[in-house]
Each structure stands twice: as structure tokens, then as C-alpha cells.
Amino acid sequence: xxxxxxxxxxxKVRRLRRDLHLTQAQMAEMLAISPSYLNLxxxxxxxxTVALLLKIGQTFDVDLATFAEDDEVRLVxxxxxxFADPLFDHTDIKNQDxxxxxxxxxxxxxxxxxxxxxxxxxxxxIQALAEKVDDRDRQHPQAAGQQFAQxxxxxxxxxxxxxxxxxxxxxETLWFDGDLDSADLYGxxxxxxxxxxxxxVKLMPVEVMGETVRRYDRHSxxxxxxxxLPPAGRTFQLAVQVALMRHRDLLSATVEKAxxxxxxxxxxxxxVLAGYFAxxxxxxxxxxxxxxxxxxxxxEVLMHRFVASFEQVCHRLTTLQRPGAKGVPFFLxxxxxxxxISKRFSAVPGFHMAxxxxxxxxxxxxxxFRNPGQILTQLMRMPxxxxxxxIARTLSKAGGWKSVPRQFALSLGCEATQAxxxxxxxxxxxxxAQATPVGTNCRLCPRLDCTQRxxxxxxxxLVVDENIRGLxxxxxxxxx
Numbered sequence: 001x002x003x004x005x006x007x008x009x010x011x012k013v014r015r016l017r018r019d020l021h022l023t024q025a026q027m028a029e030m031l032a033i034s035p036s037y038l039n040l041x042x043x044x045x046x047x048x049t050v051a052l053l054l055k056i057g058q059t060f061d062v063d064l065a066t067f068a069e070d071d072e073v074r075l076v077x078x079x080x081x082x083f084a085d086p087l088f089d090h091t092d093i094k095n096q097d098x099x100x101x102x103x104x105x106x107x108x109x110x111x112x113x114x115x116x117x118x119x120x121x122x123x124x125x126i127q128a129l130a131e132k133v134d135d136r137d138r139q140h141p142q143a144a145g146q147q148f149a150q151x152x153x154x155x156x157x158x159x160x161x162x163x164x165x166x167x168x169x170x171x172e173t174l175w176f177d178g179d180l181d182s183a184d185l186y187g188x189x190x191x192x193x194x195x196x197x198x199x200x201v202k203l204m205p206v207e208v209m210g211e212t213v214r215r216y217d218r219h220s221x222x223x224x225x226x227x228x229l230p231p232a233g234r235t236f237q238l239a240v241q242v243a244l245m246r247h248r249d250l251l252s253a254t255v256e257k258a259x260x261x262x263x264x265x266x267x268x269x270x271x272v273l274a275g276y277f278a279x280x281x282x283x284x285x286x287x288x289x290x291x292x293x294x295x296x297x298x299x300e301v302l303m304h305r306f307v308a309s310f311e312q313v314c315h316r317l318t319t320l321q322r323p324g325a326k327g328v329p330f331f332l333x334x335x336x337x338x339x340x341i342s343k344r345f346s347a348v349p350g351f352h353m354a355x356x357x358x359x360x361x362x363x364x365x366x367x368x369f370r371n372p373g374q375i376l377t378q379l380m381r382m383p384x385x386x387x388x389x390x391i392a393r394t395l396s397k398a399g400g401w402k403s404v405p406r407q408f409a410l411s412l413g414c415e416a417t418q419a420x421x422x423x424x425x426x427x428x429x430x431x432x433a434q435a436t437p438v439g440t441n442c443r444l445c446p447r448l449d450c451t452q453r454x455x456x457x458x459x460x461x462l463v464v465d466e467n468i469r470g471l472x473x474x475x476x477x478x479x480x
Contacts, residue, residue, distance in 0.1 A: 009053075010044040011106055016060065017042075030059055044104065063323060072102040074158065077352040078113040084444055084457075085116070117151060149265040153272055154344065156258040162345045163321035164254060164276060170247050171280035185282065185307065186235040189242065193223065197245060201238060203227050206400060213237055216244075228400070232282075232309045239278035244270075247277065276319070282308055283316045289327050292317065296423040297328065299375075299391075299412075311395055314412045318345045328418045331388075334395075334410045335359065337369055342408070348415060350386065352440055360439045361452045365411035368392040377424050379416060381435035383446055389419035389430065 017027045024042070028035040031052065040046040057064040079098040083091070101109045174180065178192035190201035201223045209215070209226040214237040216223055223241050225234050243251065248270075255269045283306045295301040302313045311334070320327030331351050334343035344353050353359075359366070364378035372394045381387050390413025397406040416435075419425040439445025442455040 009048045010042040010046075011103060013038075013048065013056070014042040015106075016056070016062065020060065031055055072099070072106070073350045074352070075102040075106055075109050075113070077350075079109055081352075081440075081444060082113055082116040149262060149268050152260055152262075152265040153269045156260065156269060157272070157345060159258075161321050162318050162347055164273065165322065166250060166254065167247075167273065167277045168280050168285050168322070170243075170250060171277055172284060174242070174246075174281055175284060180281075186231065186238060189235065189238050189281075193238070193242065199223055199245075201225065203234070211403075214241060216241060230309065232303075232307055232312060235282055235307065236275075236278045236312065239281040240271075240274045242281070243274035243277040247274075251277075279308075279312060279316045279319070282306060282312065285320070285322060286325070288316060289320050289322075289325060292320070292327055293421075296421060298423045310393065311410055314410060315343075315345070317412065318347050321347050328414050328421055330412055330414050332410065332412050333359070333365060334408050335365055336406075336408055339366065343410075348388075348413075350384070351382075351388065351415075359441055360445065361454070362436055362438045362450075363392075363411065364390065365392040365409045368394050368409035368411075369407070372396070375424065377428065379419075379428060379430065379435045380438040383439055387416035387430070387435050388413050389416050389422070389425055389428070390414075391422075391424050 017024070020027075022030075024038050025035045028038040031038070032055075033052070037046065041048055041052075053064060056062055076095075076098050079102065080095070082088075083093050083098065098109075101112075174192075178188065178196070180192070181188040193199045193201055199221050202225070204224045204226060206226060206228050209224065209228070213226045213229055213233065214224065223238065225237055229237065251270045251273050254273055255266050258269065260266050260269065283302075288302070288306065291302060291305055295305075297317065299310060299313050299317075302308070303310060306313070308316070314330075314332055317327060318330045318332050321329070329347040329349070331346035331348045331353070332344065333341055333353060335341050339359060341353070341359065346353065363380065364376045368374075368376055374393065376392045378390050378392070379387060380390065390411050392409055392411040395408045395410055397408070414422070416430045419428075419430050437447055437450070439447060439450070442450075442453050443457065446457055448457070
């Protein structure tokens with residue numbers, strides 16, 4: 001069944017043809033097939049044979065691994081989330097309908113998800129405005145669109161599998177052009193910036209910088225770095241500045257490919273891409289991948305070897321998706337003590353993190369706050385039956401004595417079938433007998449027997465019986 005599904009790639013052939021501005025007759029002639037046969041392939045009425053797939057790769061210089069990759073899973077997961085809303089309770093939309101939409105018209109399916117996101121934002125804005133009016137709060141409501149920009153940038157990185165080959169190449173080139181020294185990366189970067197751009201890098205006291213960690217002063221030709229940053233943070237911020245100065249055209253060209261809706265989204269994407277470049281400079285792809293495999297993904301070993309923070313190493317591990325030289329596909333999520341997700345990346349096919357709402361309380365990432373600084377492990381089973389292995393640990397970003405420290409918990413995970421490569425999984429039965437049932441979030445999780453439910457599932461009617469009280473208000477009485 002899986003092989004048959006992967007062979008039906010008509011929508012990808014059609015998208016490739018349109019991107020190349022070719023008619024069916026023109027593409028058919030280049031592939032030495034008939035236009036009618038190409039029409040059947042594009043309509044998913046004929047499978048794409050291996051021979052023809054290879055010919056497409058040779059003729060149009062297409063990465064076959066990416067072309068043949070099943071990218072419908074994430075779109076179907078998004079559509080399930082949309083149609084689980086009570087708004088669609090009286091519709092008869094089945095899983096097969098969503099799969100067909102994702103296969104035949106992925107652009108239309110993504111438009112549905114985007115429209116639903118805009119609907120949710122509008123509903124939240126109206127609710128927030130109503131609360132302000134009710135409280136007689138005369139302050140202006142927060143500008144809408146900030147969260148949307150973050151979501152749009154997140155979708156862009158997800159679509160690219162969190163891997164940008166051009167930025168990797170630019171980072172590797174900098175090591176040669178800048179004659180960088182791994183024993184003193186910050187110092188050699190500062191010397192390169194002085195020599196190549198005429199800028200002075202200066203470490204500044206907190207009394208001058210305040211809450212700012214990096215500032216580019218164009219008038220005095222200086223890059224100012226806060227003394228409150230640890231060594232890894234100083235190097236990272238200096239490398240970000242190099243990206244913004246030296247590779248602005250590359251950053252902008254990469255962003256333009258995403259056709260983002262707002263300038264806020266494009267500006268945010270450039271900054272995030274500059275951070276990607278900085279991590280690639282600190283942890284060069286080839287050396288870092290080799291070290292990660294050799295150390296069996298021991299994060300603390302990699303921290304010391306590359307002079308990077310725990311979060312920087314975890315984030316870099318999610319980007320190791322170079323064709324022919326891939327690492328373990330990881331997902332990463334960062335949450336604050338209130339459960340708000342402030343960072344999420346995934347290179348794991350099919351792993352879905354909720355975009356509309358909080359996370360599952362059974363996920364160890366939330367328990368990490370009770371064990372600060374300790375790495376926790378967890379084998380978890382998602383509602384689709386797939387097991388994942390994850391680690392979680394707290395992060396603390398503090399300033400001076402009077403600064404309120406920022407606390408986060410970070411989780412890094414992969415499919416259980418890949419976890420044997422991780423040192424953290426040693427001694428754990430990855431077969432899944434003791435896997436913790438975890439959901440996307442309460443609204444989307446179908447498990448009716450969960451005692452930690454905060455809300456009933458969106459696709460189930462809440463049954464209230466005043467004569468029966470379970471451990472949770474949302475656990476219905478037994479029906480058997």
C-alpha cells in the first residue's frame with residue numbers, strides 16, 4: 001500500500017512542470033512520452049514508474065530523494081486539526097477526503113489550513129477585545145499578526161525540512177575566507193570582521209547594553225556585544241552579525257522563495273536564517289555530524305567540543321538533513337513554565353506538534369521544571385500508534401541579580417526506531433511496552449481515559465452525569 005501511494009506523484013509532476021513554465025506537450029516531448037500519458041500521470045490515474053522518475057531527475061536536475069518524499073503527512077495532519085473544530089461537527093468529512101485533497105490539490109489544502117489559522121486569530125482578537133471592553137481597559141490591543149508571522153516562518157522552515165544547503169555552504173566558505181580558528185572562534189571572527197569589513201568588535205558592560213545582547217553601531221563602525229552573554233552566546237551573536245552584513249542578499253533570496261504574506265514575516269525569517277548561519281559556523285556540518293555520531297549524540301560532549309550551549313547543540317542536531325549525509329531526524333520543542341511553545345522544529349516525517357493550543361501534560365518536557373538541570377528521558381506513544389523517544393532538560397537565561405531569569409524546558413526527540421543511536425536510550429526497552437501515551441494536545445487527543453484532560457476532545461460530545469464523578473470532569477461514565 002505504501003509503495004503504491006509513493007508511486008502516485010502526479011501532483012508533484014504537475015507542480016514541477018508549472019514551476020518550469022512548461023506545457024504538458026513540452027514536458028512530454030522532453031521525457032519522450034505522449035502528452036496523454038503525462039496527463040494521466042498528473043491526474044494520478046497512472047503511477048510514476050521508476051524509469052520515468054529517473055528520467056525526470058536527469059532531465060530537470062531534480063533531487064529524487066526530495067521529489068519522491070511523501071510530504072502529504074503534515075498537510076493531512078493540519079487538515080485533521082482544522083476539521084476537528086466543532087465548527088465542522090455537522091459535516092461528513094472523512095480522513096480519506098482529507099488524504100485525497102492533500103494528494104490531488106495540496107495548494108488548496110494548505111489554503112484551507114491558512115484560512116483556518118486566520119479565522120482562529122480573528123476569533124482570539126475579538127475575544128481579547130471583548131475582554132478589554134468588559135474590563136474598561138482603554139489600552140490599545142496588541143497588534144495582530146505577530147503570532148501569525150512566527151507561524152508563517154515556522155511553516156517555511158518546516159517546508160524546507162529545517163535544512164538550507166546554501167547557508168551551509170556559506171558557513172563552510174567563511175572558515176576558509178576568514179581563516180577561522182576552532183580554538184578561538186570568537187577571537188578569529190572578530191579579527192575577520194575588522195579585516196574584511198572595517199568593524200571593531202567590543203564587549204560592553206551591562207550598564208551600557210541593558211537588555212540588549214548585540215548592537216550594530218553603523219556610525220562608529222562597531223559591533224557591540226553584551227558582557228552578560230556566555231562565550232557560546234557571544235560567538236553566536238557575532239556570527240549572526242556576519243550573516244546580516246556579508247550574506248544579506250543570500251538571506252533575502254532564500255526568504256523570497258517562501259512568498260510570505262507580510263514584511264514582518266520576511267524580516268523575522270531573515271533573522272532566523274542568520275541564526276541558522278551562525279550555528280553552521282559554530283558547528284560546521286561535516287565535523288559536527290561526525291562528532292555527533294561518534295559521541296552517540298551525547299549533547300554535553302558536543303557542547304564542550306564545539307563551545308556551544310545545550311540549546312544551540314540541540315537546535316543544530318535538527319538541521320542535519322543533507323542528502324547523502326544525514327543525521328538522526330530529530331524534533332525539538334521549547335516551552336516556558338506556562339506551557340507556551342516558543343520554538344519548534346521537526347525533521348521527523350509524520351510527527352505533528354499542535355499549532356493551535358498548548359501541549360500534552362504527559363510529555364516529560366513539562367516535568368523538567370521539577371528537575372532543573374537534569375536530563376529526563378521518555379518513551380512515548382502518539383495516538384497514531386508510533387513510538388518516539390525524547391529527552392528533556394531545563395534552560396535558564398539569567399541576567400544580573402535584579403533581572404528576572406527566563407526559564408524554559410527543551411525536548412529533543414526522534415522515532416523510537418532511531419533511538420538506539422542515542423546514548424540516552426541505553427538500557428531502555430524501545431519495543432514500546434512501557435511507552436507513555438501522549439497526545440498532540442487535549443483538544444486533538446482521542447484518548448477518553450486520560451486522567452489529565454484539561455478539555456474534552458473536539459470531535460466528541462461532552463457527556464455530563466451529575467450522579468457520577470470520575471478522576472477528571474472530562475472522563476465520561478463507563479458505557480459497557
